[in-house]
Amino acid sequence: EAGVAQSPRYKIIEKRQSVAFWCNPISGHATLYWYQQILGQGPKLLIQFQNNGVVDDSQLPKDRFSAERLKGVDSTLKIQPAKLEDSAVYLCASRSLPRKTKKLYGYTFGSGTRLTVV
Amino acid sequence: GENVEQHPSTLSVQEGDSAVIKCTYSDSASNYFPWYKQELGKGPQLIIDIRSNVGEKKDQRIAVTLNKTAKHFSLHITETQPEDSAVYFCAAGFAGDMRFGAGTRLTVKP
Numbered sequence: 001e002a003g004v005a006q007s008p009r010y011k012i013i014e015k016r017q018s019v020a021f022w023c024n025p026i027s028g029h030a031t032l033y034w035y036q037q038i039l040g041q042g043p044k045l046l047i048q049f050q051n052n053g054v055v056d057d058s059q060l061p062k063d064r065f066s067a068e069r070l071k072g073v074d075s076t077l078k079i080q081p082a083k084l085e086d087s088a089v090y091l092c093a094s095r096s097l098p099r100k101t102k103k104l105y106g107y108t109f110g111s112g113t114r115l116t117v118v
Numbered sequence: 119g120e121n122v123e124q125h126p127s128t129l130s131v132q133e134g135d136s137a138v139i140k141c142t143y144s145d146s147a148s149n150y151f152p153w154y155k156q157e158l159g160k161g162p163q164l165i166i167d168i169r170s171n172v173g174e175k176k177d178q179r180i181a182v183t184l185n186k187t188a189k190h191f192s193l194h195i196t197e198t199q200p201e202d203s204a205v206y207f208c209a210a211g212f213a214g215d216m217r218f219g220a221g222t223r224l225t226v227k228p
Contacts, residue, residue: 041220042122042207044218109162112161
């Protein structure tokens with residue numbers, strides 16, 4: 001099966017500019033996550049979608065970050081305006097519903113988008 | 119919420135030796151403990167996982183142990199090879215809510 005697709009792979013912007021990342025999860029995966037991974041740290045959850053609804057966005061800086069998952073498939077994550085501390089790799093992951101598989105599976109991650117804010 | 123601590127942050131071993139990475143978690147409700155390997159420029163890849171009803175699981179050279187009472191779990195890699203060099207992350211949680219450790223950079227010297 002195809003993996004989780006993300007684009008772009010790299011992005012360099014100036015502070016106060018805006019940027020958007022795109023994610024296409026594995027076909028049929030209802031749950032989609034956006035993680036922020038700062039250099040030298042583990043991934044930190046930003047937002048979780050179940051189909052096209054938000055399940056958890058408690059750690060999303062909502063004054064500057066927004067995300068949507070229209071039609072419950074692709075998702076976009078936007079930052080506006082960007083700050084220097086937003087420099088990180090933004091990872092998208094997807095997972096199938098446990099009750100369909102009757103198992104808990106780990107997430108499948110995309111390769112991420114490396115954002116540099118200068 | 120869940121808090122996961124991982125150590126060591128860096129680990130260097132000779133090829134053929136064993137490597138052990140340890141994690142502790144705080145939420146006793148956590149019932150799923152995956153381990154991920156992340157190579158440079160790639161996303162984390164699931165290498166092994168364990169559920170709370172199991173104490174140990176092995177897959178070829180990789181094994182994971184879980185001590186629910188002490189709330190810690192460990193990754194064991196035997197007969198290490200240079201291609202095992204990467205950053206390893208543990209995670210703990212339940213359903214769709216997982217928290218990651220800070221990672222361990224493993225270097226296997228030929």
